[in-house]
Amino acid sequence: MNSYFDSIEKIRHYLVMTSYQDDKEIKSPKRFSISKTFWRDYKCLENCGACCRAFSMDFWEDEFEEFKKIYPEKVELFKPRVIELFGKKDTIFSNYEESTRRLEENNFERCQFLNKENGWCMIHEKNAFTCQFELNRLQYFPKQSRCILNKKKFRNSWRWTKMDGTKGVYCDTLFPASKDVVEKVLNRDLPYFQRLKYLLKRYKINTERIELIISTLTSQAENLLQGNDIDDIVEIESGMKNLF
Numbered sequence: 001m002n003s004y005f006d007s008i009e010k011i012r013h014y015l016v017m018t019s020y021q022d023d024k025e026i027k028s029p030k031r032f033s034i035s036k037t038f039w040r041d042y043k044c045l046e047n048c049g050a051c052c053r054a055f056s057m058d059f060w061e062d063e064f065e066e067f068k069k070i071y072p073e074k075v076e077l078f079k080p081r082v083i084e085l086f087g088k089k090d091t092i093f094s095n096y097e098e099s100t101r102r103l104e105e106n107n108f109e110r111c112q113f114l115n116k117e118n119g120w121c122m123i124h125e126k127n128a129f130t131c132q133f134e135l136n137r138l139q140y141f142p143k144q145s146r147c148i149l150n151k152k153k154f155r156n157s158w159r160w161t162k163m164d165g166t167k168g169v170y171c172d173t174l175f176p177a178s179k180d181v182v183e184k185v186l187n188r189d190l191p192y193f194q195r196l197k198y199l200l201k202r203y204k205i206n207t208e209r210i211e212l213i214i215s216t217l218t219s220q221a222e223n224l225l226q227g228n229d230i231d232d233i234v235e236i237e238s239g240m241k242n243l244f
């Protein structure tokens with residue numbers, strides 16, 4: 001399985017971007033910025049399924065406990081898997097073997113939890129972190145050693161195949177952010193950054209940067225909910241604003 005289909009590699013990217021710690025070949029960026037587009041909402045629509053490829057679905061033990069309660073009939077599809085993040089070994093629960101088998105049989109195979117009739121996720125109430133985190137992007141620009149947190153459609157998504165065989169994706173990002181949207185994004189997406197902080201602590205990595213990200217997002221939400229505008233882009237390390 002190439003690293004793109006191993007969801008742990010996506011998690012590694014998230015953790016390196018939101019900390020000051022390199023891991024394997026990924027370098028932590030010197031600069032981290034938050035784009036106002038983070039406050040957009042998005043909708044996943046029926047009969048698409050274009051982004052639901054045969055990625056590994058990986059759960060840490062606490063997540064898997066919740067999963068078991070909601071989808072007891074699917075528990076047997078997951079096996080313990082030893083991973084390594086920041087040089088520390090850990091055991092998670094994963095369908096890694098099955099997703100690898102699917103990819104080996106067919107490079108364009110879909111996720112085993114995708115309902116092929118309607119394109120909806122069959123474990124939507126507790127799908128893996130990487131599924132939930134989409135369409136948030138931690139976009140890395142290695143030449144500038146810079147990461148920008150934003151929310152946007154998938155790159156090259158016009159080439160992707162939906163359930164009916166046609167190309168392109170149905171998901172839509174909604175902008176500008178109304179107060180309702182800000183509240184929705186705050187309640188849905190901010191906990192993802194708390195989760196990344198939890199994982200950084202789990203692997204004993206400094207959490208200063210993720211704390212800055214969380215506090216900046218919290219203060220942006222307060223401003224937007226009070227009816228104030230926010231800068232299009234904020235660089236959190238230096239406090240510099242309006243870079244573009």
Ligand code: SF4
Pocket residue numbers: 051052053055057111112113114115120121122123124127128131
């Ligand atoms: S678990 Fe659900 S959301 Fe994630 S890739 Fe599979 S079908 Fe899509």
Ligand code: SF4
Pocket residue numbers: 043044045048049050051052169170171172
């Ligand atoms: S590409 Fe967009 S609309 Fe299609 S399944 Fe993925 S998130 Fe949903």
